Amino acid sequence: MSAEEPEHVGPEGAEVEDVESRYVPPPEKTLEEILAADQEDESLRKYKEALLGASTAGAVVVEPNDPRRVLVKQLALVVADRDDxxxxxxxxxxxLKKKTFVIKEGVSYRIRIDFIVQREIVHGLKYVQKTSRLGVPVDRMTHMVGSYPPKEEMQSYTTPAEDAPSGMMARGSYSVHSLFTDDDKNEHLKWEWSFEIKKDWKD
Structure with a gap:
């Protein structure tokens, strides 16, 4: 799994969009195609089997009535020495937008997303978050989550640590648009939520 620092986009945001639009993802392959390739290379075959685990035995389907490959289960705000x-x-x-996270100003926090991948490998998962205040965009970040094989177990991605803004002008409510997507621009889940920056956790 690979992760990159978030891209904070200001007036030069168009440059980031241009870079993303020029990116051409590799052709998508099924599990069978991946396992069939390089069969003559014993070490590579064993490596792929170890990487894919139970996926080598056939398609992993956790929720058969749900046709999606990525089932996003929850988002957690992670702060040291506090419950998620x-x-x-x-x-x-x-x-969800009716429920508000409270974040103490200046605190270091991470966002963790828990999800299940089923049926096939998902390539180039990406978490995009756009934050606004009073209808005005104030921040955008994109995290490259990585490619994941199907597994029965929950998988997760945690963003790098960030510091919440601080100061009287930073306090207040923020609205967030989150998107979990991939190289093929599949929208696995899109949701809205909100948080409030306060002087302290209980103010």
Whole structure:
């Protein structure tokens, strides 16, 4: 799994969009195609089997009634020495924007996304987050999550640590548009939520 520092986009945001638009993902391959390639190379074959684990035995289907390959389960706000604050992403996600995370100004935090991959390998997962305040965009970040094989177990990605803004002018409510997508521009889940910057956790 690979991860990159978030891209904070200001007035030069168009340059980032241009770079992304020029990127051409590699051709998507099924598990069978990946396993069939390089069969004569014993060490490479064993490596792929170890990497894919149970996937070598056939398609892994965790929720057969759900045709999606990526099932995003929850988003958590992770702060050292505090319990994770969790947003459940399996229910009515239209209600999520009514629930607000409280973040203490200046604190270092991470965002963790828990998900299940089923059926086939997913290439180039990407987490995109756009933040606005009073309808005005204030931040955008893109995290390259990586490529994942199907597994019965939950998998997760945690963003690099970031410091919440601080100061009286930074305090207040923010709205967030989140998107979990991939190299093929499949939208695995798109949701809205909000957080509030406060002087302290209980203010």
């Amino acid at each position: 604050v969790v947003l459940n992403l399996t229910g009515d996600i239209s209600q």
